[in-house]
Amino acid sequence: MPIKVEDLYYTYMGGGPFEKNALHDVNIEIDDGTFIGIIGHTGSGKSTLIQHLNGILKPTKGRVVINGIDTKQKNLKELRRQVGIVFQYPEHQLFEETVKKDISFGLLKQGLSQNEIDERVMAAIQSVGLDEAVLEKSPFELSGGQKRRVAIAGVVAMTPQILVLDEPTAGLDPKGRDEIFGYITKLHKDSNMTIILVSHSMEDIARLAERVIVMNEGTIFMDKPSKEIYSQPEELEKIGLSAPQVTYLMKKLKAVYPGINENIFTVEDAAKELAKYLNH
Amino acid sequence: MIRDITIGQYVPGDSLLHKADPRTKIILTFIMMIFIFLISTYWGYLLLTLFTAITVISSNIPVKFVLKGLKPVLFIVIFAGIINIFTIKGTEIWSWGFLSITYEGINVAIKMAIRLFLLIITASLLTYTTTPIALTDAIEKLLGPLKRIKVPVHEIAMMMTIALRFIPTLLDETDKIIKAQSSRGADFDSGNMIERAKSFIPVLIPLFISAFRRADELATAMEARCYRGSEGRTRMKQLRFSGSDAVVTVITVAFMTWVLLMEYVLF
Numbered sequence: 001m002p003i004k005v006e007d008l009y010y011t012y013m014g015g016g017p018f019e020k021n022a023l024h025d026v027n028i029e030i031d032d033g034t035f036i037g038i039i040g041h042t043g044s045g046k047s048t049l050i051q052h053l054n055g056i057l058k059p060t061k062g063r064v065v066i067n068g069i070d071t072k073q074k075n076l077k078e079l080r081r082q083v084g085i086v087f088q089y090p091e092h093q094l095f096e097e098t099v100k101k102d103i104s105f106g107l108l109k110q111g112l113s114q115n116e117i118d119e120r121v122m123a124a125i126q127s128v129g130l131d132e133a134v135l136e137k138s139p140f141e142l143s144g145g146q147k148r149r150v151a152i153a154g155v156v157a158m159t160p161q162i163l164v165l166d167e168p169t170a171g172l173d174p175k176g177r178d179e180i181f182g183y184i185t186k187l188h189k190d191s192n193m194t195i196i197l198v199s200h201s202m203e204d205i206a207r208l209a210e211r212v213i214v215m216n217e218g219t220i221f222m223d224k225p226s227k228e229i230y231s232q233p234e235e236l237e238k239i240g241l242s243a244p245q246v247t248y249l250m251k252k253l254k255a256v257y258p259g260i261n262e263n264i265f266t267v268e269d270a271a272k273e274l275a276k277y278l279n280h
Numbered sequence: 281m282i283r284d285i286t287i288g289q290y291v292p293g294d295s296l297l298h299k300a301d302p303r304t305k306i307i308l309t310f311i312m313m314i315f316i317f318l319i320s321t322y323w324g325y326l327l328l329t330l331f332t333a334i335t336v337i338s339s340n341i342p343v344k345f346v347l348k349g350l351k352p353v354l355f356i357v358i359f360a361g362i363i364n365i366f367t368i369k370g371t372e373i374w375s376w377g378f379l380s381i382t383y384e385g386i387n388v389a390i391k392m393a394i395r396l397f398l399l400i401i402t403a404s405l406l407t408y409t410t411t412p413i414a415l416t417d418a419i420e421k422l423l424g425p426l427k428r429i430k431v432p433v434h435e436i437a438m439m440m441t442i443a444l445r446f447i448p449t450l451l452d453e454t455d456k457i458i459k460a461q462s463s464r465g466a467d468f469d470s471g472n473m474i475e476r477a478k479s480f481i482p483v484l485i486p487l488f489i490s491a492f493r494r495a496d497e498l499a500t501a502m503e504a505r506c507y508r509g510s511e512g513r514t515r516m517k518q519l520r521f522s523g524s525d526a527v528v529t530v531i532t533v534a535f536m537t538w539v540l541l542m543e544y545v546l547f
Contacts, residue, residue, distance in 0.1 A: 056459050077465070085463045092453075093460040095485035105482065109465035140489075154464055 002067050002194065003030035003053070003162065009061035010048055022048040023218045026062070032161070033192040035185075037209030037226070039199060041240065044215040046198050047088075050164045053196070054083040066162070081110065084160030088167045090151035094139040099125075102139050103154045110158070124157035125150075128183050145176040152180070156187065162194040163187065169204070181208060206230060206244045206265035214241065230265045246270045290411050297339040297409040299524040302418035308532050309406045315536050316398050324543050325394050331535055332401055341408050349404050350397060357396050361389040412444035414519075421519055434510030442498070450491065457486050 008026040013019055023045045030036060040046050051057040052064045055071035064071045069079045087093070096102035103124055107117045125135065128149040134142065139150050152168065165184065169177040185208060188195045199205050205212055205226070212229045214222040216239045222229060229236070233243035242248075244265050250273070254262040260277055264270045292298075297305070319328060336346055370384030407415070420437035427433050461482045462468065468479050 051459065054463055056462065080463060080465060085460075087456065087460045087463070090460065092490055093457055093464070093482075093486055095482050095489075106465035109467065158465065 002032045003028065004065045005029075005049075005052070005062070006065070007062040008049075008052065008059050008064060010045075010052070010057060011060045012048075021218055023052075025219050028213065028220070028223065030194060030196075032194055033188075034194055035188050035208060035210045036194070036196045037199065037205035037212045038196060038215060039202065039205050039212060039241065040215030040221070045218040046215050047166060048218075049215065050085060050166060050196065050198060053162070053164055054080050054085055056085075077110075081158055082160055083162045083164065084155040084158055085164045086152050086155050086166065086168055088170060090155075090168075091139075091144065091147035093154075094147060094151055097138060098136050099130075099139050099142070099150050100135040102150060103157050106154060106158045120157045120159070121153075124153040127156055127187055128153045129179060145172055145179075148172065148176075148180070149183075152183075159191075160193070162196065164196040164198075166198045167200065168197070169199075177204075184208070202230075202242065202244045203246075203266070206247075207268075214239075226265065227263065231263050289407065291341050291345065291408045293340045293409065295339045295409070296524050296528060297335070297405065299522070300409075300528045301519055301521050301525045302410050302414040303422055303519060304521065304525040304529060305406050305410055306415070306418050306422065308529065309402055311536070312402050312532065313399055315539075316395055316402070319539065319543060320391070321543060322391075324539055325391070325398075327535075327539050327542075328398060329394065332398055335405060336401065339405060339409055341405075346401060346404065346408070350400055353396060353400050357393045360396075361393055364389040364392060413441060416441040416444065417515075417517075417519060432510075434513070446491075446494070449494070450487070453490055454483065454487055457483050 005026055005028040008023055009021070010023040011019060012022050026045075026049060038046050038049070048057065052059060052071060053066060055064075055076045058072055066079060066083055069082075071079060094102050096105065100121055103121045104117050107120055112120070121135070122132070125132070130146065130149050130153065134146065134150070139147055142150065148168070152165075155163070163184075168184070169180050172180065181204065184195060184197070187193050197205065197209060209226055212222070212224065212226050213220060214229065214236065221239055222235065230243045230247055233247060236242055246267050247262075247265055250260060250262045250264045250270060253274075254260045257277065259280070261273055264273055316328065319325060336343060365381055365385040366379055368382055368385035368388055370382035372380050372382055373386075374381045410418075416437045419440065420433055423431070423433045423437075458468070466479060466482055468476065470476075471479070
């Protein structure tokens with residue numbers, strides 16, 4: 001089992017007056033090559049959970065095992081090579097003089113040869129749709145969207161088997177968002193990477209993820225295939241979340257035109273369904 | 281890891297000390313710190329320790345939390361203690377070669393340890409029970425008279441407020457960047473001194489950039505709200521002395537007078 005989280009508990013600032021239980025009773029198993037969406041309110045424990053996947057945080061209680069490596073062990077090099085995490089606003093981590101050097105940062109630490117590094121950097125910028133011309137530029141002259149992609153490329157260049165993205169499109173315009181999601185989907189399909197996408201947007205998760213984990217107050221509220229999650233919006237509404245807007249629209253339409261299929265979660269599928277219904 | 285530092289942290293609460301005016305607390309803390317150095321008998325220290333303990337308990341701050349704040353100074357106390365024990369001349373109790381321990385040395389070491397601990401606890405009680413904003417407000421008020429000799433008191437206080445306000449933000453930011461870079465393979469714990477110092481470049485550069493960006497944004501936001509320095513500026517929350525100030529002052533001053541009388545008249 002590639003990702004296995006067993007009975008995970010995590011407490012921030014243990015012992016002080018600010019002690020906070022961030023995670024409790026978390027159990028997850030994830031197969032290779034799946035596209036997982038994690039959704040939940042701010043403070044529901046999403047970010048804490050993903051930081052356990054490469055050993056940045058160690059469980060207060062319980063176990064996290066990735067491809068047979070327990071994250072509690074000392075040497076985390078191999079683990080961090082296998083699990084790439086792209087944090088929120090990853091462009092804030094850029095620091096090198098040129099884009100190329102910045103993307104090579106992790107690869108140099110792995111002690112790869114210069115040829116190998118050059119190849120990986122090229123592959124990485126292509127996989128996020130950046131032009132070769134940016135390589136010699138300073139990351140600070142680029143636009144916001146480009147910086148974001150450089151930062152993602154820095155993680156992708158390490159060729160992780162598991163790529164975790166925390167709100168990778170926060171603060172981007174719809175076009176930038178669609179592009180980034182396009183490249184993520186492509187990485188998932190082409191290299192059979194396991195993708196774990198953390199997002200606030202039901203629409204994005206519904207469009208991309210095969211399986212959705214809903215977090216609430218530090219534990220897993222639901223863990224089901226996308227389709228099942230959204231077919232019961234009442235459950236989501238209980239914790240103040242909701243199904244994608246288009247699902248509600250389809251439900252309303254069905255009330256008027258009973259022939260319509262209401263189990264629809266993306267705008268694209270809704271368009272198809274309506275076209276089918278109208279041509280019928 | 282960074283979050284383990286507790287000195288200077290505010291702990292919300294509703295005790296008498298929390299309610300007292302920050303000016304009262306600053307002045308009393310200051311007097312108390314001088315007072316600690318006026319005491320030189322074990323009787324005096326015992327009373328002082330009891331008084332400090334009662335103050336901590338009455339402030340409703342977890343004792344464990346206060347003790348945790350003493351950890352960073354433990355090293356200094358032990359170090360100073362060892363030097364005192366071995367260097368002060370007097371009645372020898374034990375000697376080996378050039379090393380000798382004297383009765384006076386042990387005495388000074390113990391008293392100094394008590395003094396340092398009491399000083400730290402007293403000073404941190406001020407910050408535990410007062411928000412940073414209230415503290416700088418009080419400092420601005422207390423330094424008010426210096427305005428006459430053209431000291432930019434308001435500006436200094438504003439700078440302090442902003443600096444204090446950004447400590448947690450920058451700590452958070454550092455934490456985030458360290459996490460992000462170590463996810464990319466950065467290693468902060470191995471190698472020699474120079475390598476380790478170098479390994480912090482990927483943290484420091486993004487940190488500086490974000491600090492400058494925040495400073496810029498803050499300046500814009502302040503200007504957008506028409507901030508123009510101290511001239512003609514009034515406050516929404518005026519500092520006012522209240523009943524709790526009278527109680528706190530009377531108790532502290534009475535206690536100090538009593539101990540001083542015992543020290544200098546009775547013993």
